[in-house]
Amino acid sequence: MTTPSQTDIQVQRVRAIGLTVTNCLRSLNFYTQALGFELVSDITVAGEEYSNIVGVPGAEIRIVTLRLGDEIIELMEYLNIDSQPIPSDSQSNDLWFQHLAIVVSDMDRAYAHLCAFPIQPISTAPQTIPPGNEASGGVRAFKFKDPDGHDLELIWFPPDKGQDKWHQNQDRLFLGIDHSAMAISHTEQSLHFYRDLLGMEVDSRSLNWRATQARMDNLPGAEVKITALRPVQDGVGIELLDYLVPGKGRPIPSNWKSCDIAHMQIQMVVNNLEQLVEKLRRNGVEFVSPQIIQLRDSSFAYRQACLVKDPDGHALLLIAE
Structure with missing residues:
Protein backbone atom coordinates (compact mmCIF):
# COMPACT_ATOMS: atom_id res chain seq x y z
CA MET A 1 0.00 0.00 0.00
CA THR A 2 1.26 3.48 -0.87
CA THR A 3 1.61 5.90 2.02
CA PRO A 4 2.28 9.66 1.94
CA SER A 5 5.88 9.11 3.05
CA GLN A 6 6.53 6.96 -0.02
CA THR A 7 5.34 9.38 -2.66
CA ASP A 8 5.91 12.97 -3.66
CA ILE A 9 2.64 13.22 -5.60
CA GLN A 10 0.08 14.55 -3.17
CA VAL A 11 -2.42 17.20 -2.17
CA GLN A 12 -0.65 20.06 -0.41
CA ARG A 13 -3.59 22.01 0.99
CA VAL A 14 -7.24 22.93 0.44
CA ARG A 15 -7.38 26.31 -1.33
CA ALA A 16 -11.16 26.83 -1.26
CA ILE A 17 -14.53 25.10 -1.17
CA GLY A 18 -17.07 25.83 -3.89
CA LEU A 19 -20.84 25.64 -3.53
CA THR A 20 -23.36 25.84 -6.37
CA VAL A 21 -26.09 28.28 -5.34
CA THR A 22 -29.46 29.40 -6.67
CA ASN A 23 -28.79 33.11 -6.28
CA CYS A 24 -25.35 34.58 -5.54
CA LEU A 25 -26.72 37.79 -4.04
CA ARG A 26 -28.94 35.95 -1.57
CA SER A 27 -26.10 33.63 -0.56
CA LEU A 28 -23.63 36.52 -0.36
CA ASN A 29 -25.93 38.35 2.05
CA PHE A 30 -26.41 35.24 4.18
CA TYR A 31 -22.75 34.28 4.48
CA THR A 32 -21.56 37.84 5.16
CA GLN A 33 -24.33 38.86 7.57
CA ALA A 34 -25.08 35.59 9.38
CA LEU A 35 -21.60 34.05 9.42
CA GLY A 36 -19.11 36.92 9.17
CA PHE A 37 -17.58 36.14 5.76
CA GLU A 38 -16.02 39.01 3.76
CA LEU A 39 -16.29 39.61 0.01
CA VAL A 40 -13.07 39.00 -1.94
CA SER A 41 -14.20 39.08 -5.58
CA ASP A 42 -17.22 38.81 -7.85
CA ILE A 43 -16.61 37.63 -11.42
CA THR A 44 -18.56 36.01 -14.24
CA VAL A 45 -16.89 33.32 -16.34
CA ALA A 46 -17.98 31.85 -19.65
CA GLY A 47 -16.29 29.95 -22.41
CA GLU A 48 -15.00 26.49 -23.16
CA GLU A 49 -12.23 26.33 -20.55
CA TYR A 50 -14.32 26.52 -17.39
CA SER A 51 -17.24 24.65 -18.99
CA ASN A 52 -14.85 21.76 -19.64
CA ILE A 53 -13.65 21.79 -16.05
CA VAL A 54 -17.14 21.48 -14.55
CA GLY A 55 -18.53 19.26 -17.31
CA VAL A 56 -21.41 21.63 -18.18
CA PRO A 57 -21.26 22.76 -21.85
CA GLY A 58 -21.86 26.44 -22.56
CA ALA A 59 -22.03 27.44 -18.91
CA GLU A 60 -22.02 31.07 -17.81
CA ILE A 61 -21.18 31.15 -14.11
CA ARG A 62 -21.06 33.97 -11.58
CA ILE A 63 -18.42 33.17 -8.96
CA VAL A 64 -18.45 35.15 -5.71
CA THR A 65 -15.39 34.51 -3.54
CA LEU A 66 -15.69 35.02 0.22
CA ARG A 67 -13.15 34.75 3.02
CA LEU A 68 -13.49 33.88 6.69
CA GLY A 69 -10.18 34.10 8.55
CA ASP A 70 -7.68 32.16 6.43
CA GLU A 71 -10.31 30.14 4.56
CA ILE A 72 -12.11 30.76 1.26
CA ILE A 73 -15.42 29.65 -0.23
CA GLU A 74 -16.70 30.24 -3.75
CA LEU A 75 -20.41 30.69 -4.44
CA MET A 76 -21.16 29.54 -8.00
CA GLU A 77 -24.40 30.55 -9.72
CA TYR A 78 -25.10 29.08 -13.16
CA LEU A 79 -26.73 32.03 -14.93
CA ASN A 80 -27.95 30.30 -18.10
CA ILE A 81 -28.69 26.74 -16.93
CA ASP A 82 -31.45 25.42 -14.67
CA SER A 83 -30.26 23.81 -11.47
CA GLN A 84 -31.90 20.96 -9.55
CA PRO A 85 -32.55 21.82 -5.89
CA ILE A 86 -31.24 19.75 -2.99
CA PRO A 87 -33.90 17.18 -2.00
CA SER A 88 -35.95 18.70 0.83
CA ASP A 89 -35.96 15.43 2.76
CA SER A 90 -32.13 15.14 2.82
CA GLN A 91 -30.63 13.61 5.95
CA SER A 92 -27.12 13.49 7.38
CA ASN A 93 -26.53 9.89 6.30
CA ASP A 94 -27.48 10.49 2.64
CA LEU A 95 -24.28 10.14 0.65
CA TRP A 96 -24.61 13.62 -0.84
CA PHE A 97 -24.37 15.09 2.68
CA PRO A 246 -29.24 4.02 10.88
CA GLY A 247 -26.94 2.83 8.07
CA LYS A 248 -26.09 4.33 4.71
CA GLY A 249 -28.56 6.76 3.18
CA ARG A 250 -29.28 7.31 -0.48
CA PRO A 251 -26.43 7.44 -3.01
CA ILE A 252 -25.67 10.55 -5.06
CA PRO A 253 -27.84 10.25 -8.22
CA SER A 254 -25.74 9.58 -11.31
CA ASN A 255 -27.46 12.38 -13.25
CA TRP A 256 -26.49 15.18 -10.83
CA LYS A 257 -24.16 17.73 -12.38
CA SER A 258 -21.93 20.58 -11.24
CA CYS A 259 -24.78 23.02 -11.93
CA ASP A 260 -27.10 21.30 -9.43
CA ILE A 261 -27.41 22.92 -6.02
CA ALA A 262 -26.17 19.91 -4.04
CA HIS A 263 -22.81 20.23 -5.79
CA MET A 264 -19.82 21.15 -3.64
CA GLN A 265 -16.23 20.99 -4.85
CA ILE A 266 -13.16 21.05 -2.64
CA GLN A 267 -10.27 22.82 -4.39
CA MET A 268 -7.07 20.93 -3.64
CA VAL A 269 -3.65 22.32 -4.52
CA VAL A 270 -1.50 19.50 -5.93
CA ASN A 271 2.29 19.55 -6.27
CA ASN A 272 2.33 17.47 -9.46
CA LEU A 273 -1.04 17.59 -11.16
CA GLU A 274 -0.05 15.67 -14.31
CA GLN A 275 1.34 12.71 -12.39
CA LEU A 276 -1.56 12.64 -9.92
CA VAL A 277 -4.14 12.68 -12.74
CA GLU A 278 -2.35 9.79 -14.42
CA LYS A 279 -2.27 7.90 -11.11
CA LEU A 280 -6.01 8.47 -10.60
CA ARG A 281 -6.79 7.27 -14.14
CA ARG A 282 -4.84 4.06 -13.52
CA ASN A 283 -6.92 3.50 -10.38
CA GLY A 284 -10.27 3.93 -12.12
CA VAL A 285 -11.25 7.26 -10.54
CA GLU A 286 -14.22 9.03 -12.16
CA PHE A 287 -13.35 12.22 -14.06
CA VAL A 288 -15.73 15.12 -14.72
CA SER A 289 -13.18 17.16 -16.69
CA PRO A 290 -12.03 15.33 -19.84
CA GLN A 291 -8.41 16.17 -19.01
CA ILE A 292 -6.32 18.79 -17.21
CA ILE A 293 -7.68 22.15 -18.36
CA GLN A 294 -5.34 25.12 -18.87
CA LEU A 295 -6.82 28.44 -17.68
CA ARG A 296 -5.62 31.55 -19.48
CA ASP A 297 -7.97 33.90 -17.60
CA SER A 298 -5.83 35.78 -15.05
CA SER A 299 -8.86 36.31 -12.76
CA PHE A 300 -8.42 32.71 -11.53
CA ALA A 301 -6.05 31.95 -8.67
CA TYR A 302 -4.81 28.80 -10.44
CA ARG A 303 -3.56 27.95 -13.93
CA GLN A 304 -4.59 24.30 -14.32
CA ALA A 305 -7.55 22.34 -13.01
CA CYS A 306 -9.23 18.95 -13.26
CA LEU A 307 -12.50 17.96 -11.58
CA VAL A 308 -12.77 14.38 -10.29
CA LYS A 309 -15.09 12.45 -7.99
CA ASP A 310 -14.31 10.37 -4.93
CA PRO A 311 -15.71 6.81 -4.62
CA ASP A 312 -19.10 8.12 -3.42
CA GLY A 313 -19.38 10.95 -5.94
CA HIS A 314 -18.15 13.93 -3.89
CA ALA A 315 -16.38 16.42 -6.18
CA LEU A 316 -12.73 17.49 -5.89
CA LEU A 317 -11.17 20.19 -8.04
CA LEU A 318 -7.49 19.36 -8.32
CA ILE A 319 -5.51 22.48 -9.17
CA ALA A 320 -1.99 23.69 -9.95
CA GLU A 321 -1.36 27.29 -8.93
Missing part, protein backbone atom coordinates in the same frame (compact mmCIF):
# COMPACT_ATOMS: atom_id res chain seq x y z
CA GLN A 98 -21.34 17.37 2.98
CA HIS A 99 -20.95 20.24 5.39
CA LEU A 100 -18.57 23.07 6.20
CA ALA A 101 -17.55 23.29 9.86
CA ILE A 102 -17.34 26.98 10.81
CA VAL A 103 -15.33 27.60 13.96
CA VAL A 104 -16.71 30.05 16.53
CA SER A 105 -15.13 31.59 19.62
CA ASP A 106 -18.38 31.52 21.64
CA MET A 107 -21.05 28.97 20.74
CA ASP A 108 -23.90 30.56 22.66
CA ARG A 109 -23.34 33.99 21.10
CA ALA A 110 -22.85 32.57 17.62
CA TYR A 111 -25.99 30.42 17.90
CA ALA A 112 -28.07 33.37 19.11
CA HIS A 113 -26.77 35.54 16.26
CA LEU A 114 -27.43 32.83 13.65
CA CYS A 115 -31.00 32.23 14.81
CA ALA A 116 -31.95 35.73 13.63
CA PHE A 117 -31.45 34.55 10.02
CA PRO A 118 -33.41 32.17 7.76
CA ILE A 119 -31.80 28.86 8.62
CA GLN A 120 -33.23 25.36 8.74
CA PRO A 121 -31.92 23.66 11.90
CA ILE A 122 -30.68 20.08 11.74
CA SER A 123 -29.59 19.83 15.39
CA THR A 124 -32.18 20.45 18.10
CA ALA A 125 -29.73 22.95 19.71
CA PRO A 126 -25.94 23.17 20.19
CA GLN A 127 -24.66 19.81 21.46
CA THR A 128 -21.61 19.02 23.61
CA ILE A 129 -19.78 15.79 22.76
CA PRO A 130 -19.39 13.67 25.94
CA PRO A 131 -15.96 13.59 27.64
CA GLY A 132 -15.61 9.85 27.05
CA ASN A 133 -14.92 10.57 23.36
CA GLU A 134 -11.13 10.94 23.29
CA ALA A 135 -10.92 12.66 19.88
CA SER A 136 -13.70 15.20 20.34
CA GLY A 137 -14.94 15.20 23.95
CA GLY A 138 -15.98 18.71 25.02
CA VAL A 139 -16.41 19.96 21.45
CA ARG A 140 -19.70 21.82 20.92
CA ALA A 141 -21.49 21.73 17.58
CA PHE A 142 -24.70 22.80 15.89
CA LYS A 143 -25.74 21.67 12.40
CA PHE A 144 -28.06 23.62 10.11
CA LYS A 145 -28.81 24.42 6.47
CA ASP A 146 -28.23 27.63 4.52
CA PRO A 147 -31.02 29.16 2.36
CA ASP A 148 -30.23 26.70 -0.47
CA GLY A 149 -30.19 23.68 1.82
CA HIS A 150 -26.38 23.33 1.96
CA ASP A 151 -25.33 21.69 5.20
CA LEU A 152 -23.27 23.79 7.63
CA GLU A 153 -22.01 23.36 11.16
CA LEU A 154 -20.96 25.75 13.90
CA ILE A 155 -18.16 24.20 15.95
CA TRP A 156 -16.42 25.31 19.15
CA PHE A 157 -13.23 23.69 20.42
CA PRO A 158 -12.28 23.49 24.10
CA PRO A 159 -8.67 24.51 24.92
CA ASP A 160 -7.29 20.97 24.47
CA LYS A 161 -8.93 20.35 21.08
CA GLY A 162 -8.63 21.77 17.58
CA GLN A 163 -5.82 23.59 15.78
CA ASP A 164 -3.82 26.19 17.72
CA LYS A 165 -5.13 29.03 15.58
CA TRP A 166 -8.68 28.49 16.82
CA HIS A 167 -7.53 29.60 20.28
CA GLN A 168 -5.64 32.73 19.20
CA ASN A 169 -8.24 35.03 17.62
CA GLN A 170 -10.92 35.27 20.26
CA ASP A 171 -11.79 38.88 19.37
CA ARG A 172 -13.93 37.62 16.46
CA LEU A 173 -17.07 35.51 16.77
CA PHE A 174 -16.69 33.53 13.52
CA LEU A 175 -13.09 32.42 13.01
CA GLY A 176 -12.76 30.25 9.91
CA ILE A 177 -13.41 26.80 8.42
CA ASP A 178 -11.90 23.78 10.17
CA HIS A 179 -13.01 21.01 7.83
CA SER A 180 -15.56 19.70 5.39
CA ALA A 181 -17.30 16.51 6.50
CA MET A 182 -18.96 14.13 4.05
CA ALA A 183 -21.09 11.01 4.32
CA ILE A 184 -19.41 7.96 2.81
CA SER A 185 -20.35 4.33 2.19
CA HIS A 186 -17.12 2.54 3.22
CA THR A 187 -14.29 3.94 5.36
CA GLU A 188 -11.55 1.77 3.86
CA GLN A 189 -12.64 2.59 0.31
CA SER A 190 -12.50 6.31 1.05
CA LEU A 191 -9.19 5.98 2.89
CA HIS A 192 -7.68 4.31 -0.17
CA PHE A 193 -8.72 7.35 -2.21
CA TYR A 194 -7.87 10.21 0.18
CA ARG A 195 -4.88 8.69 1.99
CA ASP A 196 -3.29 6.28 -0.49
CA LEU A 197 -4.00 8.11 -3.78
CA LEU A 198 -4.14 11.77 -2.70
CA GLY A 199 -1.53 11.51 0.06
CA MET A 200 -3.61 13.00 2.89
CA GLU A 201 -2.74 12.01 6.45
CA VAL A 202 -5.11 10.52 9.02
CA ASP A 203 -5.46 13.02 11.87
CA SER A 204 -7.90 11.23 14.19
CA ARG A 205 -10.54 8.52 14.40
CA SER A 206 -13.59 8.38 16.63
CA LEU A 207 -16.97 6.75 17.10
CA ASN A 208 -19.76 9.20 17.89
CA TRP A 209 -23.06 7.88 19.20
CA ARG A 210 -25.61 8.10 21.99
CA ALA A 211 -28.26 10.80 22.39
CA THR A 212 -25.83 13.65 21.69
CA GLN A 213 -25.16 12.47 18.13
CA ALA A 214 -28.84 11.71 17.53
CA ARG A 215 -29.78 15.28 18.54
CA MET A 216 -26.93 16.75 16.49
CA ASP A 217 -27.84 14.87 13.29
CA ASN A 218 -31.60 14.61 13.88
CA LEU A 219 -31.21 10.88 13.27
CA PRO A 220 -32.63 8.53 15.95
CA GLY A 221 -29.96 6.24 17.35
CA ALA A 222 -27.24 7.78 15.19
CA GLU A 223 -23.89 6.01 15.38
CA VAL A 224 -21.14 7.29 13.09
CA LYS A 225 -17.52 6.30 12.58
CA ILE A 226 -15.49 9.45 11.86
CA THR A 227 -12.07 9.54 10.23
CA ALA A 228 -10.40 12.96 9.99
CA LEU A 229 -7.68 13.67 7.42
CA ARG A 230 -5.46 16.70 6.77
CA PRO A 231 -3.26 17.67 3.81
CA VAL A 232 0.51 17.78 4.37
CA GLN A 233 0.48 21.58 4.80
CA ASP A 234 -2.36 21.34 7.37
CA GLY A 235 -5.22 23.85 7.11
CA VAL A 236 -8.73 22.75 6.13
CA GLY A 237 -9.26 19.02 6.63
CA ILE A 238 -11.75 16.40 5.51
CA GLU A 239 -13.88 14.20 7.75
CA LEU A 240 -15.28 10.91 6.50
CA LEU A 241 -18.65 10.11 8.09
CA ASP A 242 -19.44 6.39 7.94
CA TYR A 243 -22.93 5.93 9.43
CA LEU A 244 -23.30 2.55 11.13
CA VAL A 245 -26.78 3.42 12.49
Whole structure:
Protein backbone atom coordinates (compact mmCIF):
# COMPACT_ATOMS: atom_id res chain seq x y z
CA MET A 1 0.00 0.00 0.00
CA THR A 2 1.26 3.48 -0.87
CA THR A 3 1.61 5.90 2.02
CA PRO A 4 2.28 9.66 1.94
CA SER A 5 5.88 9.11 3.05
CA GLN A 6 6.53 6.96 -0.02
CA THR A 7 5.34 9.38 -2.66
CA ASP A 8 5.91 12.97 -3.66
CA ILE A 9 2.64 13.22 -5.60
CA GLN A 10 0.08 14.55 -3.17
CA VAL A 11 -2.42 17.20 -2.17
CA GLN A 12 -0.65 20.06 -0.41
CA ARG A 13 -3.59 22.01 0.99
CA VAL A 14 -7.24 22.93 0.44
CA ARG A 15 -7.38 26.31 -1.33
CA ALA A 16 -11.16 26.83 -1.26
CA ILE A 17 -14.53 25.10 -1.17
CA GLY A 18 -17.07 25.83 -3.89
CA LEU A 19 -20.84 25.64 -3.53
CA THR A 20 -23.36 25.84 -6.37
CA VAL A 21 -26.09 28.28 -5.34
CA THR A 22 -29.46 29.40 -6.67
CA ASN A 23 -28.79 33.11 -6.28
CA CYS A 24 -25.35 34.58 -5.54
CA LEU A 25 -26.72 37.79 -4.04
CA ARG A 26 -28.94 35.95 -1.57
CA SER A 27 -26.10 33.63 -0.56
CA LEU A 28 -23.63 36.52 -0.36
CA ASN A 29 -25.93 38.35 2.05
CA PHE A 30 -26.41 35.24 4.18
CA TYR A 31 -22.75 34.28 4.48
CA THR A 32 -21.56 37.84 5.16
CA GLN A 33 -24.33 38.86 7.57
CA ALA A 34 -25.08 35.59 9.38
CA LEU A 35 -21.60 34.05 9.42
CA GLY A 36 -19.11 36.92 9.17
CA PHE A 37 -17.58 36.14 5.76
CA GLU A 38 -16.02 39.01 3.76
CA LEU A 39 -16.29 39.61 0.01
CA VAL A 40 -13.07 39.00 -1.94
CA SER A 41 -14.20 39.08 -5.58
CA ASP A 42 -17.22 38.81 -7.85
CA ILE A 43 -16.61 37.63 -11.42
CA THR A 44 -18.56 36.01 -14.24
CA VAL A 45 -16.89 33.32 -16.34
CA ALA A 46 -17.98 31.85 -19.65
CA GLY A 47 -16.29 29.95 -22.41
CA GLU A 48 -15.00 26.49 -23.16
CA GLU A 49 -12.23 26.33 -20.55
CA TYR A 50 -14.32 26.52 -17.39
CA SER A 51 -17.24 24.65 -18.99
CA ASN A 52 -14.85 21.76 -19.64
CA ILE A 53 -13.65 21.79 -16.05
CA VAL A 54 -17.14 21.48 -14.55
CA GLY A 55 -18.53 19.26 -17.31
CA VAL A 56 -21.41 21.63 -18.18
CA PRO A 57 -21.26 22.76 -21.85
CA GLY A 58 -21.86 26.44 -22.56
CA ALA A 59 -22.03 27.44 -18.91
CA GLU A 60 -22.02 31.07 -17.81
CA ILE A 61 -21.18 31.15 -14.11
CA ARG A 62 -21.06 33.97 -11.58
CA ILE A 63 -18.42 33.17 -8.96
CA VAL A 64 -18.45 35.15 -5.71
CA THR A 65 -15.39 34.51 -3.54
CA LEU A 66 -15.69 35.02 0.22
CA ARG A 67 -13.15 34.75 3.02
CA LEU A 68 -13.49 33.88 6.69
CA GLY A 69 -10.18 34.10 8.55
CA ASP A 70 -7.68 32.16 6.43
CA GLU A 71 -10.31 30.14 4.56
CA ILE A 72 -12.11 30.76 1.26
CA ILE A 73 -15.42 29.65 -0.23
CA GLU A 74 -16.70 30.24 -3.75
CA LEU A 75 -20.41 30.69 -4.44
CA MET A 76 -21.16 29.54 -8.00
CA GLU A 77 -24.40 30.55 -9.72
CA TYR A 78 -25.10 29.08 -13.16
CA LEU A 79 -26.73 32.03 -14.93
CA ASN A 80 -27.95 30.30 -18.10
CA ILE A 81 -28.69 26.74 -16.93
CA ASP A 82 -31.45 25.42 -14.67
CA SER A 83 -30.26 23.81 -11.47
CA GLN A 84 -31.90 20.96 -9.55
CA PRO A 85 -32.55 21.82 -5.89
CA ILE A 86 -31.24 19.75 -2.99
CA PRO A 87 -33.90 17.18 -2.00
CA SER A 88 -35.95 18.70 0.83
CA ASP A 89 -35.96 15.43 2.76
CA SER A 90 -32.13 15.14 2.82
CA GLN A 91 -30.63 13.61 5.95
CA SER A 92 -27.12 13.49 7.38
CA ASN A 93 -26.53 9.89 6.30
CA ASP A 94 -27.48 10.49 2.64
CA LEU A 95 -24.28 10.14 0.65
CA TRP A 96 -24.61 13.62 -0.84
CA PHE A 97 -24.37 15.09 2.68
CA GLN A 98 -21.34 17.37 2.98
CA HIS A 99 -20.95 20.24 5.39
CA LEU A 100 -18.57 23.07 6.20
CA ALA A 101 -17.55 23.29 9.86
CA ILE A 102 -17.34 26.98 10.81
CA VAL A 103 -15.33 27.60 13.96
CA VAL A 104 -16.71 30.05 16.53
CA SER A 105 -15.13 31.59 19.62
CA ASP A 106 -18.38 31.52 21.64
CA MET A 107 -21.05 28.97 20.74
CA ASP A 108 -23.90 30.56 22.66
CA ARG A 109 -23.34 33.99 21.10
CA ALA A 110 -22.85 32.57 17.62
CA TYR A 111 -25.99 30.42 17.90
CA ALA A 112 -28.07 33.37 19.11
CA HIS A 113 -26.77 35.54 16.26
CA LEU A 114 -27.43 32.83 13.65
CA CYS A 115 -31.00 32.23 14.81
CA ALA A 116 -31.95 35.73 13.63
CA PHE A 117 -31.45 34.55 10.02
CA PRO A 118 -33.41 32.17 7.76
CA ILE A 119 -31.80 28.86 8.62
CA GLN A 120 -33.23 25.36 8.74
CA PRO A 121 -31.92 23.66 11.90
CA ILE A 122 -30.68 20.08 11.74
CA SER A 123 -29.59 19.83 15.39
CA THR A 124 -32.18 20.45 18.10
CA ALA A 125 -29.73 22.95 19.71
CA PRO A 126 -25.94 23.17 20.19
CA GLN A 127 -24.66 19.81 21.46
CA THR A 128 -21.61 19.02 23.61
CA ILE A 129 -19.78 15.79 22.76
CA PRO A 130 -19.39 13.67 25.94
CA PRO A 131 -15.96 13.59 27.64
CA GLY A 132 -15.61 9.85 27.05
CA ASN A 133 -14.92 10.57 23.36
CA GLU A 134 -11.13 10.94 23.29
CA ALA A 135 -10.92 12.66 19.88
CA SER A 136 -13.70 15.20 20.34
CA GLY A 137 -14.94 15.20 23.95
CA GLY A 138 -15.98 18.71 25.02
CA VAL A 139 -16.41 19.96 21.45
CA ARG A 140 -19.70 21.82 20.92
CA ALA A 141 -21.49 21.73 17.58
CA PHE A 142 -24.70 22.80 15.89
CA LYS A 143 -25.74 21.67 12.40
CA PHE A 144 -28.06 23.62 10.11
CA LYS A 145 -28.81 24.42 6.47
CA ASP A 146 -28.23 27.63 4.52
CA PRO A 147 -31.02 29.16 2.36
CA ASP A 148 -30.23 26.70 -0.47
CA GLY A 149 -30.19 23.68 1.82
CA HIS A 150 -26.38 23.33 1.96
CA ASP A 151 -25.33 21.69 5.20
CA LEU A 152 -23.27 23.79 7.63
CA GLU A 153 -22.01 23.36 11.16
CA LEU A 154 -20.96 25.75 13.90
CA ILE A 155 -18.16 24.20 15.95
CA TRP A 156 -16.42 25.31 19.15
CA PHE A 157 -13.23 23.69 20.42
CA PRO A 158 -12.28 23.49 24.10
CA PRO A 159 -8.67 24.51 24.92
CA ASP A 160 -7.29 20.97 24.47
CA LYS A 161 -8.93 20.35 21.08
CA GLY A 162 -8.63 21.77 17.58
CA GLN A 163 -5.82 23.59 15.78
CA ASP A 164 -3.82 26.19 17.72
CA LYS A 165 -5.13 29.03 15.58
CA TRP A 166 -8.68 28.49 16.82
CA HIS A 167 -7.53 29.60 20.28
CA GLN A 168 -5.64 32.73 19.20
CA ASN A 169 -8.24 35.03 17.62
CA GLN A 170 -10.92 35.27 20.26
CA ASP A 171 -11.79 38.88 19.37
CA ARG A 172 -13.93 37.62 16.46
CA LEU A 173 -17.07 35.51 16.77
CA PHE A 174 -16.69 33.53 13.52
CA LEU A 175 -13.09 32.42 13.01
CA GLY A 176 -12.76 30.25 9.91
CA ILE A 177 -13.41 26.80 8.42
CA ASP A 178 -11.90 23.78 10.17
CA HIS A 179 -13.01 21.01 7.83
CA SER A 180 -15.56 19.70 5.39
CA ALA A 181 -17.30 16.51 6.50
CA MET A 182 -18.96 14.13 4.05
CA ALA A 183 -21.09 11.01 4.32
CA ILE A 184 -19.41 7.96 2.81
CA SER A 185 -20.35 4.33 2.19
CA HIS A 186 -17.12 2.54 3.22
CA THR A 187 -14.29 3.94 5.36
CA GLU A 188 -11.55 1.77 3.86
CA GLN A 189 -12.64 2.59 0.31
CA SER A 190 -12.50 6.31 1.05
CA LEU A 191 -9.19 5.98 2.89
CA HIS A 192 -7.68 4.31 -0.17
CA PHE A 193 -8.72 7.35 -2.21
CA TYR A 194 -7.87 10.21 0.18
CA ARG A 195 -4.88 8.69 1.99
CA ASP A 196 -3.29 6.28 -0.49
CA LEU A 197 -4.00 8.11 -3.78
CA LEU A 198 -4.14 11.77 -2.70
CA GLY A 199 -1.53 11.51 0.06
CA MET A 200 -3.61 13.00 2.89
CA GLU A 201 -2.74 12.01 6.45
CA VAL A 202 -5.11 10.52 9.02
CA ASP A 203 -5.46 13.02 11.87
CA SER A 204 -7.90 11.23 14.19
CA ARG A 205 -10.54 8.52 14.40
CA SER A 206 -13.59 8.38 16.63
CA LEU A 207 -16.97 6.75 17.10
CA ASN A 208 -19.76 9.20 17.89
CA TRP A 209 -23.06 7.88 19.20
CA ARG A 210 -25.61 8.10 21.99
CA ALA A 211 -28.26 10.80 22.39
CA THR A 212 -25.83 13.65 21.69
CA GLN A 213 -25.16 12.47 18.13
CA ALA A 214 -28.84 11.71 17.53
CA ARG A 215 -29.78 15.28 18.54
CA MET A 216 -26.93 16.75 16.49
CA ASP A 217 -27.84 14.87 13.29
CA ASN A 218 -31.60 14.61 13.88
CA LEU A 219 -31.21 10.88 13.27
CA PRO A 220 -32.63 8.53 15.95
CA GLY A 221 -29.96 6.24 17.35
CA ALA A 222 -27.24 7.78 15.19
CA GLU A 223 -23.89 6.01 15.38
CA VAL A 224 -21.14 7.29 13.09
CA LYS A 225 -17.52 6.30 12.58
CA ILE A 226 -15.49 9.45 11.86
CA THR A 227 -12.07 9.54 10.23
CA ALA A 228 -10.40 12.96 9.99
CA LEU A 229 -7.68 13.67 7.42
CA ARG A 230 -5.46 16.70 6.77
CA PRO A 231 -3.26 17.67 3.81
CA VAL A 232 0.51 17.78 4.37
CA GLN A 233 0.48 21.58 4.80
CA ASP A 234 -2.36 21.34 7.37
CA GLY A 235 -5.22 23.85 7.11
CA VAL A 236 -8.73 22.75 6.13
CA GLY A 237 -9.26 19.02 6.63
CA ILE A 238 -11.75 16.40 5.51
CA GLU A 239 -13.88 14.20 7.75
CA LEU A 240 -15.28 10.91 6.50
CA LEU A 241 -18.65 10.11 8.09
CA ASP A 242 -19.44 6.39 7.94
CA TYR A 243 -22.93 5.93 9.43
CA LEU A 244 -23.30 2.55 11.13
CA VAL A 245 -26.78 3.42 12.49
CA PRO A 246 -29.24 4.02 10.88
CA GLY A 247 -26.94 2.83 8.07
CA LYS A 248 -26.09 4.33 4.71
CA GLY A 249 -28.56 6.76 3.18
CA ARG A 250 -29.28 7.31 -0.48
CA PRO A 251 -26.43 7.44 -3.01
CA ILE A 252 -25.67 10.55 -5.06
CA PRO A 253 -27.84 10.25 -8.22
CA SER A 254 -25.74 9.58 -11.31
CA ASN A 255 -27.46 12.38 -13.25
CA TRP A 256 -26.49 15.18 -10.83
CA LYS A 257 -24.16 17.73 -12.38
CA SER A 258 -21.93 20.58 -11.24
CA CYS A 259 -24.78 23.02 -11.93
CA ASP A 260 -27.10 21.30 -9.43
CA ILE A 261 -27.41 22.92 -6.02
CA ALA A 262 -26.17 19.91 -4.04
CA HIS A 263 -22.81 20.23 -5.79
CA MET A 264 -19.82 21.15 -3.64
CA GLN A 265 -16.23 20.99 -4.85
CA ILE A 266 -13.16 21.05 -2.64
CA GLN A 267 -10.27 22.82 -4.39
CA MET A 268 -7.07 20.93 -3.64
CA VAL A 269 -3.65 22.32 -4.52
CA VAL A 270 -1.50 19.50 -5.93
CA ASN A 271 2.29 19.55 -6.27
CA ASN A 272 2.33 17.47 -9.46
CA LEU A 273 -1.04 17.59 -11.16
CA GLU A 274 -0.05 15.67 -14.31
CA GLN A 275 1.34 12.71 -12.39
CA LEU A 276 -1.56 12.64 -9.92
CA VAL A 277 -4.14 12.68 -12.74
CA GLU A 278 -2.35 9.79 -14.42
CA LYS A 279 -2.27 7.90 -11.11
CA LEU A 280 -6.01 8.47 -10.60
CA ARG A 281 -6.79 7.27 -14.14
CA ARG A 282 -4.84 4.06 -13.52
CA ASN A 283 -6.92 3.50 -10.38
CA GLY A 284 -10.27 3.93 -12.12
CA VAL A 285 -11.25 7.26 -10.54
CA GLU A 286 -14.22 9.03 -12.16
CA PHE A 287 -13.35 12.22 -14.06
CA VAL A 288 -15.73 15.12 -14.72
CA SER A 289 -13.18 17.16 -16.69
CA PRO A 290 -12.03 15.33 -19.84
CA GLN A 291 -8.41 16.17 -19.01
CA ILE A 292 -6.32 18.79 -17.21
CA ILE A 293 -7.68 22.15 -18.36
CA GLN A 294 -5.34 25.12 -18.87
CA LEU A 295 -6.82 28.44 -17.68
CA ARG A 296 -5.62 31.55 -19.48
CA ASP A 297 -7.97 33.90 -17.60
CA SER A 298 -5.83 35.78 -15.05
CA SER A 299 -8.86 36.31 -12.76
CA PHE A 300 -8.42 32.71 -11.53
CA ALA A 301 -6.05 31.95 -8.67
CA TYR A 302 -4.81 28.80 -10.44
CA ARG A 303 -3.56 27.95 -13.93
CA GLN A 304 -4.59 24.30 -14.32
CA ALA A 305 -7.55 22.34 -13.01
CA CYS A 306 -9.23 18.95 -13.26
CA LEU A 307 -12.50 17.96 -11.58
CA VAL A 308 -12.77 14.38 -10.29
CA LYS A 309 -15.09 12.45 -7.99
CA ASP A 310 -14.31 10.37 -4.93
CA PRO A 311 -15.71 6.81 -4.62
CA ASP A 312 -19.10 8.12 -3.42
CA GLY A 313 -19.38 10.95 -5.94
CA HIS A 314 -18.15 13.93 -3.89
CA ALA A 315 -16.38 16.42 -6.18
CA LEU A 316 -12.73 17.49 -5.89
CA LEU A 317 -11.17 20.19 -8.04
CA LEU A 318 -7.49 19.36 -8.32
CA ILE A 319 -5.51 22.48 -9.17
CA ALA A 320 -1.99 23.69 -9.95
CA GLU A 321 -1.36 27.29 -8.93
